[in-house]
Amino acid sequence: MKSFNKKSSTLSILIILLIGIISCKKEGDEFKVSTYNDTESHNAGQDCMSCHKQDGSGEGWFNIASTVYDSLQLNTYPNNTIRLYTHANGTGTLKYTIQVDGKGNFYSTEDIDFGTGLYPSVESVNGTKYMSSSINSGNCTSCHGTTTGKIWAK
Numbered sequence: 336m337k338s339f340n341k342k343s344s345t346l347s348i349l350i351i352l353l354i355g356i357i358s359c360k361k362e363g364d365e366f367k368v369s370t371y372n373d374t375e376s377h378n379a380g381q382d383c384m385s386c387h388k389q390d391g392s393g394e395g396w397f398n399i400a401s402t403v404y405d406s407l408q409l410n411t412y413p414n415n416t417i418r419l420y421t422h423a424n425g426t427g428t429l430k431y432t433i434q435v436d437g438k439g440n441f442y443s444t445e446d447i448d449f450g451t452g453l454y455p456s457v458e459s460v461n462g463t464k465y466m467s468s469s470i471n472s473g474n475c476t477s478c479h480g481t482t483t484g485k486i487w488a489k
């Protein structure tokens with residue numbers, strides 16, 4: 336009887352530890368992808384990945400994220416579409432499509448293979464704008480709104 340109790344309590348401790356480890360991992364790296372009209376994001380214009388990274392405070396570790404503005408670069412511009420192509424001006428292969436949410440932000444925790452570089456575009460109801468050079472990082476805000484103009488859609 337005694338040894339049975341010992342065994343089952345060891346087992347329950349193991350199970351509790353296991354649940355702890357699994358839920359911790361989930362909390363750190365949740366699957367999060369922006370969708371049209373969604374408004375759960377925040378901090379437009381800020382460097383999302385400064386917090387949404389491994390050991391950061393944000394929920395989900397983003398591999399791509401930033402904010403889209405209108406042509407005056409004053410107000411955020413919701414519900415556009417970001418695309419990443421293997422060649423310039425929307426040519427080559429379309430590798431990724433990310434929906435801009437209802438706050439003008441976009442983000443994704445999915446793995447993004449930049450290969451030798453991918454060319455972004457921003458499409459709105461009024462047309463599409465293409466970045467003429469390629470990128471190797473999904474942190475658009477490291478340049479846009481920092482060393483070059485904000486990302487804006489037509």
Ligand code: HEC
Nearest residue numbers: 375376377378379380381382383386392393394440441442
């Ligand atoms: C200063 C740190 C910080 C910055 C910068 C930041 N976030 Fe967050 N984010 C957090 C924290 C902390 C949470 C979890 C608590 C909360 O919801 O406020 C969070 C939560 C979220 C959530 C999940 C909300 C939910 O209810 O599940 C989304 C989506 C999100 N952030 C998107 C973004 C985007 C997009 C950017 C950049 C435009 C960004 N965040 C910038 C810290 C940050």
Ligand code: HEC
Nearest residue numbers: 417455456457464465466467468470473474475478483486
């Ligand atoms: C390494 C810095 C850098 C990163 C990272 C970056 N950009 Fe750019 N982007 C630029 C520069 C510089 C230009 C202007 C020259 C050009 O088009 O290549 C530009 C131009 C653009 C344009 C065209 C602007 C116009 O007025 O026609 C779009 C759209 C764009 N970027 C979207 C993005 C998106 C979306 C991301 C993130 C997925 C991103 N960029 C990441 C530096 C960057």
